[in-house]
Every structure is written in structure tokens, then in C-alpha cells.
Amino acid sequence: MSRTSYLDVKAAILEQIRSGALRPGDTVPGEERLAGEFGCARVTVNRALRELAEAGVVERRRKAGTRVLDPTPRDAEMEIPSVRAEIEATGNPYRYELLARQIAPPPRPVREGLGLIPGIRALHLTCRHWAGACVHQLEDRWINLDVVPTARAADFRAHGPNDWLIQAMPLSRVEHVFSAQNATGEEAELLQIEPGAAIFVTERRTWIEGRAITRARLMHPGATHRLAARTLPPI
Amino acid sequence: MSRTSYLDVKAAILEQIRSGALRPGDTVPGEERLAGEFGCARVTVNRALRELAEAGVVERRRKAGTRVLDPTPRDAEMEIPSVRAEIEATGNPYRYELLARQIAPPPRPVREGLGLIPGIRALHLTCRHWAGACVHQLEDRWINLDVVPTARAADFRAHGPNDWLIQAMPLSRVEHVFSAQNATGEEAELLQIEPGAAIFVTERRTWIEGRAITRARLMHPGATHRLAARTLPPI
DNA sequence: TAGTGGTCTAGACCACCTG
DNA sequence: AGGTGGTCTAGACCACTAC
Known part of the structure; x- marks a missing residue:
């Protein structure tokens, strides 16, 4: 036995x-x-x-x-993939494009989301991620230069800020908020879709030891994007 | 020491x-x-x-x-709340409404999603969940009567099928797929929004011991709905 | 085949919390 | 105040797998 x-x-x-x-x-x-x-x-x-x-x-x-316990609300697991891995998993070639880069005072909602005092400037990046000939993601990102001063000197023309930040600041806390929105005219143009088409929006904030590192607004064409999560039974 | x-x-x-x-x-x-x-x-x-x-x-x-390991893709945790708890947490009164109920052969995508053979009939429910005077969720659900025969006799007029299923089939496996879509005319009318407005769609499938229990398509007005997830650092 | 992780035992002390 | 869970120790055997 x-x-x-x-x-x-x-x-x-x-x-x-x-x-x-x-x-x-x-x-x-x-x-x-x-x-x-x-x-x-x-x-x-x-x-x-x-x-x-x-x-x-x-x-x-x-x-x-x-x-x-009551079996009511259970936590689900969800893998947050890197954009590159997500695209290459579909067999499409991945391409990254930097659209804009400037250091400026962020608008109020962003500033408050990052916990910055008024007047402070931050790094603002706009990027596009391609899956073959289609736009897969439009990225609007602000980086807190107080916490990540080395970002000021970093060149985001060849590689996206997400990969760079993961290398620079490992083991940070991340918060994701997902929603569905209608694309504005500008967003639609950059995403190559019709104005008003549904887009899947991810708002991602990253913290390390209580200090906000970055806030990104990630937009996907709603027609193609899917996000999956699963609740596994124990054992 | x-x-x-x-x-x-x-x-x-x-x-x-x-x-x-x-x-x-x-x-x-x-x-x-x-x-x-x-x-x-x-x-x-x-x-x-x-x-x-x-x-x-x-x-x-x-x-x-x-x-x-590489710190790249990390699993996130997300709490899937019950509709009722989600609404009552905002302070709004919760109301449930059964719009339709019938036993019929499901359309092909649903049938395949549930793993049913052609011709088999299943329980089809359409429900609405209210937060005060606003529609919070429109629910389109199919239940596999082979796995949950007792659902045939259940009365879904007073309580939603989700609460009922949780009681009847604890510890099941759940899969969620989230997307953003433009509301069709019928969906818009039932959700009290404009046709074409962005809706946040959750497709939920539930399994127990490899057998599909149910498949639900949960639609929320995109303007109000938010879904949050967080990746916590270990320790 | 040997090194590394995976797990079990038996015993012990401690922290916390309810009655 | 005492019962219950939380954890540590020291020792042992086993399972897997890279070399």
C-alpha cells in the first residue's frame, strides 16, 4: 500500500x-x-x-x-501576451512603428492616474503594431520620468516601450481595465477602420513599490480582437 | 534570533x-x-x-x-463578479427580467461550441439585468439539457440562470472570451442604446468533467462597462 | 547514473482567534 | 484559555531527467 x-x-x-x-x-x-x-x-x-x-x-x-465557501465569484486567470508574441502566434509578420515622441505635461486624467503633481512633464509615445498589412494595435503611452529617468535617453524607434520597460523594471504590479468604445475619427484613421467602429480598449497601468511607472491606452480593432480567460477547477 | x-x-x-x-x-x-x-x-x-x-x-x-524565467507574459487575475453583486456594489437596485424561454435546436455555432450533435434541442433563454433604470446586461444563453436535465423544469422567471447553474453545478470549468462589437438594431433596442454603439461582449462557456453545460453571450453597453484585472508581484 | 526537485513523517512551537 | 491552523526541523525515500 x-x-x-x-x-x-x-x-x-x-x-x-x-x-x-x-x-x-x-x-x-x-x-x-x-x-x-x-x-x-x-x-x-x-x-x-x-x-x-x-x-x-x-x-x-x-x-x-x-x-x-459559496461558489459564486471565482477568480479567473488570463494570460496577458506581449503584442509581438500575440501576432507571431497567428503566423503574421510583426512590425513596430513609432508615430510620435515628445516630453510634455500629461493631460489631467493621465496625470492623476499616474499620481503626478501638476506641471510635471512626462514622456509621451504613440506607436503602432502591425500584423502583416493590418494594424493590430494602436498604443498611446505616458511614462513617468521620475521613476524611470533612463527612458529619457532610450530610443523607441526600433523596439516598443513595453518590451523596454519589462527589461528595465521587472516584477512590477500591473492593472488592466478593458472596455469597448467607438473609434474617434483620428483613431479610426490610424487603425485603418471606419469611424465609429467598435474598438477593444485596454488601459494598462504599471507600478513598482507604490510608484506609477507608466500608463498605456491600447486600442484594437473590435472586429478581430479577442481576449480569453479561464477559471480552472482545483486539481 | x-x-x-x-x-x-x-x-x-x-x-x-x-x-x-x-x-x-x-x-x-x-x-x-x-x-x-x-x-x-x-x-x-x-x-x-x-x-x-x-x-x-x-x-x-x-x-x-x-x-x-523571462518576465514577459505574466498571468493576471481577474474577478468575474456575479451580475447582481456587480450592480449592487454601485448602489443601484438590481432587477432581473426574463424576456424569452424556449426549447429549440441551437444554431450551428452554438451547437458546435457546446459539442452537441445536429438535431439535438437545448434550452434557450433571453434575459435582461437592470441597474436602476438602465440596462446593465443583455443575456443570450443556451443550456445543454443532456448535462443539466433538471433545467427543463426550472423556473427562470424570478432568478437568473447563472445563479441557478452555480448552485446546481459547483466547481465547473469556465472559459471567458471578451470582445468589442457594434450593436445590431435588435441588440441596441433591448440595451436602450443607439444602433452601432460599441458593446462589450463576454462569451462564457462552462464545462464539467469535459461536458459542456452552457454557453452565454453577455452584452454590456460599452459606454459604462469596465472589466479590471491585475498582476500582483509575488509576496 | 547521479543529481535535483517532490513529497511524506513525526514531533514541536507558536500565533491567532473564538467561545 | 484552549483549540485550530501555520510553520519549521531533521531525516528519509522516491521520481524524474540531464549528462
Whole structure:
């Protein structure tokens, strides 16, 4: 007979929830008791329950014990691809183009989004990413030069600012906000679509240790763009 | 002096990556060696490195060791809220409305998305979710009656199908695909917006043990809807 | 085939929180 | 105040795989 693994314990608890033997709000037996039932060490049960808690299936509190949660809102995982990888995955050649570059005081919404005081100037870039003969993404980006002073000297003609920033500032916190909007005349022209056509907009802000690095507005033609996410069951 | 925690080890490795002492592609020292350096048990180092691997910071392979990964595409977390919670969080009263209900053979794209054979009939629901006086979401849903036969008898007049399904089929796998589209005339009328206005579309498919449960097309007025995701740094 | 990660055990101490 | 989870240790065996 083989030893019981933490995966066995995990699967057993999940099966009890699936079958209805354990319902939302119920208390799961304590670690010591489960270890006895499964004939394993307490650490083994601990790891199983800890992973279930990370997956959002149960909630654990000292003294109160482990309780089954409501299955309502679950976190989903979504891979945020790099533009280049996203395009090359489709088999189309990738091309990057720098449309404009200047150092200027950002408009108020951008300034507040970056947490800058009025009057401060920042690096403003406008870029276009091509998938073959089609525009895949139009990028409007502001970079906080207080946090990334080296960006002032960087040349963004050959490579996009995203790749550059990832190299310069690894392990930062990123926030994405997605929405659907109708393209303005200027946006439509740069995206090679009709004015008023739906565009998929990603607003991305990046922070490191509480300081805002950059804010990007990424626009995709709505007819082609798709963004996928999945919620995986534990185990 | 206190014992060294797995969090200490994790933080130390992360700091080495941030500072550039460990670069993408580099090999992290083995568990045994790190345990010696930190003066702790090997399991402690193991847990630190395991969590870094789960966060996508490093990659681990037996015999090959632990290597620092490129920081390029990182997984993001996104909370998929229930419509009701999403609306009530804004302070607006939530109202649900069933517009249509019938059992019919689904159109081909839906049928294939659900993995059904031609001719099979499924439950088709059209619903509307209100936030105060504004339409928040228009829902077009197909339910696979082979997998959820009890849905045939369920009354979806008082409560939406999503809440019902979550109760009936916990711990299922969910896939979301987001896009931006221009509203058709009918969609615009039901959403109380202008035809051609941008709408934020979520296509949601749910599976349990490899079998498709349901497929929903959720439409939001683009002017109001926002969807947020964040990539958190490990630790 | 040897080195590296993956996991289990048994025992211990501690932190937190509820009753 | 005591029960429950959180974590560390020291030692062991196993699984995988690069060399």
C-alpha cells in the first residue's frame, strides 16, 4: 500500500463538495482528525487544505476552522501576451512603428492616474503594431520620468516601450481595465477602420513599490480582437 | 534570533532578481545549498521556490535545477463578479427580467461550441439585468439539457440562470472570451442604446468533467462597462 | 547514473482567534 | 484559555531527467 498524498486528500474533499456531502457554510473536520482518518501526517492534510483555500474553495481561520465557501465569484486567470508574441502566434509578420515622441505635461486624467503633481512633464509615445498589412494595435503611452529617468535617453524607434520597460523594471504590479468604445475619427484613421467602429480598449497601468511607472491606452480593432480567460477547477 | 521563514527565502531570491544579481536564464542554487546558506531546513527553501514557480517567476525541473524565467507574459487575475453583486456594489437596485424561454435546436455555432450533435434541442433563454433604470446586461444563453436535465423544469422567471447553474453545478470549468462589437438594431433596442454603439461582449462557456453545460453571450453597453484585472508581484 | 526537485513523517512551537 | 491552523526541523525515500 502506498502513502496517501496531499492530492488524495484534496480530491476527497472536492468530491465531498461536488456530491453535496459538504455544502457551502459547512465546517470541514480539523487537520488532526482528517490526518487520522486518512492515515497520514497532519502536514499532508495542511497542504491539501491550504491549496483549496488558495483556489477559493474553502476559507481557513485559526480556531474557527475550515469552512466551505459559496461558489459564486471565482477568480479567473488570463494570460496577458506581449503584442509581438500575440501576432507571431497567428503566423503574421510583426512590425513596430513609432508615430510620435515628445516630453510634455500629461493631460489631467493621465496625470492623476499616474499620481503626478501638476506641471510635471512626462514622456509621451504613440506607436503602432502591425500584423502583416493590418494594424493590430494602436498604443498611446505616458511614462513617468521620475521613476524611470533612463527612458529619457532610450530610443523607441526600433523596439516598443513595453518590451523596454519589462527589461528595465521587472516584477512590477500591473492593472488592466478593458472596455469597448467607438473609434474617434483620428483613431479610426490610424487603425485603418471606419469611424465609429467598435474598438477593444485596454488601459494598462504599471507600478513598482507604490510608484506609477507608466500608463498605456491600447486600442484594437473590435472586429478581430479577442481576449480569453479561464477559471480552472482545483486539481 | 528567530528561525528563517520561507517568506525570507522568497524575498531574498526576489530581491536578487530585482537587483539584477539573478538574470533571466540564470540557475538558482540548489535547495540543499540554499538551505545551508540560510541556515534552515530544505523543505523551507522548497516551499519558497515552489511558490515562486507557481507565480511564474522561476521554472523548476528535476536534475536541471531552478532557472529564472523571462518576465514577459505574466498571468493576471481577474474577478468575474456575479451580475447582481456587480450592480449592487454601485448602489443601484438590481432587477432581473426574463424576456424569452424556449426549447429549440441551437444554431450551428452554438451547437458546435457546446459539442452537441445536429438535431439535438437545448434550452434557450433571453434575459435582461437592470441597474436602476438602465440596462446593465443583455443575456443570450443556451443550456445543454443532456448535462443539466433538471433545467427543463426550472423556473427562470424570478432568478437568473447563472445563479441557478452555480448552485446546481459547483466547481465547473469556465472559459471567458471578451470582445468589442457594434450593436445590431435588435441588440441596441433591448440595451436602450443607439444602433452601432460599441458593446462589450463576454462569451462564457462552462464545462464539467469535459461536458459542456452552457454557453452565454453577455452584452454590456460599452459606454459604462469596465472589466479590471491585475498582476500582483509575488509576496 | 547521479543529481535535483517532490513529497511524506513525526514531533514541536507558536500565533491567532473564538467561545 | 484552549483549540485550530501555520510553520519549521531533521531525516528519509522516491521520481524524474540531464549528462
